[in-house]
Amino acid sequence: MTTGVMTAAPALRAAPSHGRNTYDPAAVRGDFPILSRTIYNKPLRFLDNGASAQKPQSVLDAVQNSYAREYANVHRGAHFLSGAATEAYEGVREKVAGLLNAPAPENIVFTKNVTEAINLVACSWAGAHLSAGDEIVITQMEHHANIVPWQLLRDRKGIVLRVAPVEDDGRFDLEKFAALLTDRTKLVSVTHVSNVLGTVVPVAEVTRLARAAGACVLIDGAQGVVHQPVDVQVIGCDFYAFTGHKLYGPTGIGVLYGTAERLAETPPWQGGGDMIESVSFEKTVYADPPLRFEAGTPPFVQAIGLGAAIDYVQALGMEAIGAHEHALCNHAMEALRAVPGVRPIGEAPNKAAIVSFVVDGLHSMDVGAILDRQGIAVRVGHHCAQPLMARMGIESTVRASMALYNTTEEIDALAAGIRHAQKLLA
Amino acid sequence: MDLTAYEDYAETLEALDDEMRFEYLLDIAKKKRGEPFPEEAMDDAHLMHGCMSRVWIVHDISEDRHYFRGHSDAAIVKGLVTMMTDSFSGLTTAELAQITLDHVRRLNLGALTTQRQVGMMAMLKHLQKLAGARPGFQAA
Numbered sequence: 119m120t121t122g123v124m125t126a127a128p129a130l131r132a133a134p135s136h137g138r139n140t141y142d143p144a145a146v147r148g149d150f151p152i153l154s155r156t157i158y159n160k161p162l163r164f165l166d167n168g169a170s171a172q173k174p175q176s177v178l179d180a181v182q183n184s185y186a187r188e189y190a191n192v193h194r195g196a197h198f199l200s201g202a203a204t205e206a207y208e209g210v211r212e213k214v215a216g217l218l219n220a221p222a223p224e225n226i227v228f229t230k231n232v233t234e235a236i237n238l239v240a241c242s243w244a245g246a247h248l249s250a251g252d253e254i255v256i257t258q259m260e261h262h263a264n265i266v267p268w269q270l271l272r273d274r275k276g277i278v279l280r281v282a283p284v285e286d287d288g289r290f291d292l293e294k295f296a297a298l299l300t301d302r303t304k305l306v307s308v309t310h311v312s313n314v315l316g317t318v319v320p321v322a323e324v325t326r327l328a329r330a331a332g333a334c335v336l337i338d339g340a341q342g343v344v345h346q347p348v349d350v351q352v353i354g355c356d357f358y359a360f361t362g363h364k365l366y367g368p369t370g371i372g373v374l375y376g377t378a379e380r381l382a383e384t385p386p387w388q389g390g391g392d393m394i395e396s397v398s399f400e401k402t403v404y405a406d407p408p409l410r411f412e413a414g415t416p417p418f419v420q421a422i423g424l425g426a427a428i429d430y431v432q433a434l435g436m437e438a439i440g441a442h443e444h445a446l447c448n449h450a451m452e453a454l455r456a457v458p459g460v461r462p463i464g465e466a467p468n469k470a471a472i473v474s475f476v477v478d479g480l481h482s483m484d485v486g487a488i489l490d491r492q493g494i495a496v497r498v499g500h501h502c503a504q505p506l507m508a509r510m511g512i513e514s515t516v517r518a519s520m521a522l523y524n525t526t527e528e529i530d531a532l533a534a535g536i537r538h539a540q541k542l543l544a
Numbered sequence: 545m546d547l548t549a550y551e552d553y554a555e556t557l558e559a560l561d562d563e564m565r566f567e568y569l570l571d572i573a574k575k576k577r578g579e580p581f582p583e584e585a586m587d588d589a590h591l592m593h594g595c596m597s598r599v600w601i602v603h604d605i606s607e608d609r610h611y612f613r614g615h616s617d618a619a620i621v622k623g624l625v626t627m628m629t630d631s632f633s634g635l636t637t638a639e640l641a642q643i644t645l646d647h648v649r650r651l652n653l654g655a656l657t658t659q660r661q662v663g664m665m666a667m668l669k670h671l672q673k674l675a676g677a678r679p680g681f682q683a684a
Contacts, residue, residue, distance in 0.1 A: 481617055481621075482618075483597045484620050498596070
């Protein structure tokens with residue numbers, strides 16, 4: 119690496135001063151400029167990380183440095199800056215491969231986000247390899263991004279969508295899932311972690327069962343990759359998708375991991391520059407993966423920001439982050455259960471740090487608005503999971519989703535905020 | 545045009561600070577004036593689409609003037625919809641067509657998020673649509 123983007127200032131900034139063995143949220147918070155601001159004259163308590171996480175200074179620096187010092191279009195320039203930007207961009211592919219323990223950088227396709235990654239698989243791989251009557255298995259707890267692309271495919275090709283149930287407490291039942299697998303099952307597309315319930319799906323077991331039935335597996339890792347270490351080779355899945363902005367990186371950059379075999383058999387899905395070997399009016403030869411799927415100028419600055427974010431979380435250690443968040447989640451569940459009238463939605467054992475709840479007699483939107491006045495940022499609504507809301511017999515929840523910089527004090531403030539809302543709205 | 549109720553709300557809001565405006569809105573929701581919202585009107589036909597919470601609006605015409613009643617399952621939205629329906633009831637179609645974003649802004653006054661201001665504008669458009677006061681968006 120000669121460009122400086124990936125190795126100079128941002129990489130140095132990415133190494134937190136605090137050691138891996140003593141996880142110190144206060145020190146971590148110092149790395150995130152936005153966390154020191156106030157909202158309505160109250161300290162910001164940001165608990166909407168499941169939607170988008172905040173960015174450490176090292177990510178902001180990497181993006182700034184890319185625009186200020188290393189900016190030129192990637193892949194085709196005959197000049198220094200283009201080479202530098204290309205090296206930085208392709209360097210991030212290596213970092214992502216490292217994060218997921220993918221066999222090679224060529225397994226990593228950059229997309230806009232998870233939604234685009236799933237649509238790529240649905241339109242292109244599934245479009246080419248599935249036919250009428252073939253079955254895709256999803257779960258009741260999928261985000262709309264892992265439902266609607268398959269419905270579009272169903273309408274186009276006549277495939278059959280089967281839905282694995284979720285238990286009342288949010289648990290995923292492996293046996294009930296396995297019962298849905300048939301010799302027509304061609305794809306299992308499941309979330310790694312529910313964005314509403316925090317339920318962690320046993321994706322390795324799911325993959326093993328799906329494989330035994332002869333099906334491929336796509337995992338929506340939007341909420342998965344941020345809370346725990348992920349090893350796609352241990353899971354054994356065919357595809358794994360995640361997004362940068364939930365992993366402390368910029369918006370506009372996502373990742374689709376695919377095995378070499380699956381990517382090789384996936385036709386291009388968008389045509390344009392960068393995805394070709396040669397073009398003539400008679401015949402166009404497409405590039406090999408991953409560039410085959412990256413038509414046009416890619417969001418390389420955002421990718422470089424994602425690289426800095428990966429450096430950041432790896433310096434802290436995904437295990438350490440996971441342990442911190444797990445403790446926060448337990449604290450949150452206890453704190454919420456202690457508030458009369460609060461009902462947690464999603465109580466699966468060992469869940470990730472995403473806590474949804476409803477408050478008796480109060481609309482989630484009102485609770486969210488009153489928490490907002492106290493500087494507490496949560497998300498309210500159906501969280502792009504309307505079928506799950508219907509399954510749980512509710513219309514919406516309040517969701518507090520935690521990140522590596524949250525503290526137990528913030529959780530206590532949330533619980534106090536809910537009591538305040540109950541008082542105000544009584 | 546008679547905007548007495550509107551002026552009443554706007555002046556009260558102007559006299560309050562941010563925090564009190566918020567509580568005032570909740571008070572409006574709790575002490576809703578006039579007749580209670582008819583339960584049978586809480587149906588799909590009276591639902592205003594596109595809101596995070598459910599909003600129902602009933603529209604009546606008397607002597608060429610439009611009267612609205614609104615309700616929501618969320619308290620804050622109930623406060624907002626009550627302010628809106630109280631403020632802009634009793635107007636003619638032509639008068640209603642003259643109500644703009646500026647009127648709505650005075651009922652917001654920074655007490656609420658931008659999202660909610662967008663919601664209030666959507667409510668105004670909905671009232672205008674029901675009254676046939678929005679060209680191209682005539683009520684059925």
